Amino acid sequence: MSDDTVYPYPRPDSPPLLSPDDAETTLNVWLVPKFSMLTLFCLLEPLRVANRFGRKLFAWRLLSADGQPVTASNGVYIDVDGAIGDLEMEAPGQTWHSESITRLMVVSSWEAEATVTAEDRAVLRRLAAHGAWLGGMDTAPFILARAGVLDGVRVAMHWESLPAFRQEFPSIRVSTARFEWDSDRLTGAGGSASIDMMLMWIEQRYGPSLAEAVGRQIVHHRTSEEQPDNQLQHDSRLPRTVVRALAVMEANLAPPLAIPELCRLAGQSQRQLTRHFQSWFKETPRQTYLGMRLDVAQRILADSHVSVTQAAMAAGFSHLATFSRAYRQRFGEPPSATARRGQAH
Structure with a gap:
């Protein structure tokens, strides 16, 4: 058989590692x-x-x-x-x-x-x-x-x-x-x-x-290139209203929604949604929402050359002092420290 023959299964005698001079x-x-x-x-x-x-x-x-x-x-x-x-x-x-x-x-x-x-x-x-x-x-x-x-x-x-x-x-x-x-x-x-x-x-x-x-x-099931990677993987046991609430939060990071509006879009009363969040996450919907926005700001500051003010605005914060205080509480450092590392890259 010629070397160009296509085989249905890998040939054991065909070296898989080639030099640039040998490969197409x-x-x-x-x-x-x-x-x-x-x-x-x-x-x-x-x-x-x-x-x-x-x-x-x-x-x-x-x-x-x-x-x-x-x-x-x-x-x-x-x-x-x-x-x-x-x-x-x-x-x-x-x-x-x-x-x-x-x-x-x-x-x-x-x-x-x-x-x-x-x-x-x-x-x-x-x-x-x-x-x-x-x-x-x-x-x-x-x-x-x-x-x-x-x-x-x-x-x-x-x-x-x-x-x-x-x-x-x-x-x-x-x-x-x-x-x-x-x-x-x-x-x-x-x-x-x-x-x-x-x-x-x-x-x-x-x-x-x-x-x-x-x-x-290689035992791999192909996925379409158009399919996005989920930014937040949800526990399959979560109540549907909690999953909807998380999706609404992700879609409205800046500017953020008022909690009553978030609850309306999630199809759940604020009292019931709070009960679910405290049961699953040990925090209120407001705290979860704030954490999402701060995480976005942290990724922006760590990976880009933008200013602290720009990162705060991108995460839906209109008051820099409020943002800085919440950021330090969550990450243990001021946003300016994260920004310096990002700008050094």
């Missing part, structure tokens, strides 16, 4: 310190399994900003194959089309911009100027946006980062989908959503049969 397509992955190991595995495993179905399809290279090993958020130390700047020196005179296009996926998580330099962002801009395919998972869209390479495209990311991203980049279209592929920009929430993203890529390039076979092999 190479995915370069920039690992930013404290990156998500889960996201990295979910990106690469579908590609590895696809290679076992009889063709030399995918290779990948792990990169860092300086070519030195990187530590993931779980403390695991990862060796890399080179630096992101190496991509600019490859294939002099290449035409940047078809299979010669450079593909770079940025993977980050905690403190996404703490180690990213102006030169790193300049590398991204130069790659984009030459037609590179660029992606970012989890919090990496912040890195791409600050490099100016996400203008005019829809962007998806981890749901915790959405408020901060919207605040800092109001002109960029943000999606609540698990991932978005818009033109030559691919962004997503990270984690298991990366598997769905890679299966879609496999399907687009090689057809649904291979994508379905890979999904079966």
Whole structure:
């Protein structure tokens, strides 16, 4: 049989790990310190399994900003194959089309911009100027946006980062989908959503049969890219009126609703809703609602470069003193301390 024969099951004699010289397509992955190991595995495993179905399809290279090993958020130390700047020196005179296009996926998580330099962002801009395919998972869209390479495209990311991203980049279209592929920009929430993203890529390039076979092999049921990740996972035992009340709160963080109006929309009297909340959460609906808004403000301050006043307004607080007092009580520090760390990234 020829090497191009498509097999119904993975071939034991087909090496799943290929070099860029052997594979049809190479995915370069920039690992930013404290990156998500889960996201990295979910990106690469579908590609590895696809290679076992009889063709030399995918290779990948792990990169860092300086070519030195990187530590993931779980403390695991990862060796890399080179630096992101190496991509600019490859294939002099290449035409940047078809299979010669450079593909770079940025993977980050905690403190996404703490180690990213102006030169790193300049590398991204130069790659984009030459037609590179660029992606970012989890919090990496912040890195791409600050490099100016996400203008005019829809962007998806981890749901915790959405408020901060919207605040800092109001002109960029943000999606609540698990991932978005818009033109030559691919962004997503990270984690298991990366598997769905890679299966879609496999399907687009090689057809649904291979994508379905890979999904079966890794025991993964595909989820539509349009399905948003829930920002708040609810206990299935919660009363329906409590679930409705939580949904109303999430949808009306700024400006917040008065509690009587919230109860009306949830279809429950204030007395009964308070009883349910105290039974399930050990706090009143007002306290839960306040906590939601403060959590949003904290994520904005931690992940973006906005001011304390802007974060307070985005979370529905009209009085800065009230916001600061509640914030300190919940997080044990003033909002200005969180903002300083966010602005340092």
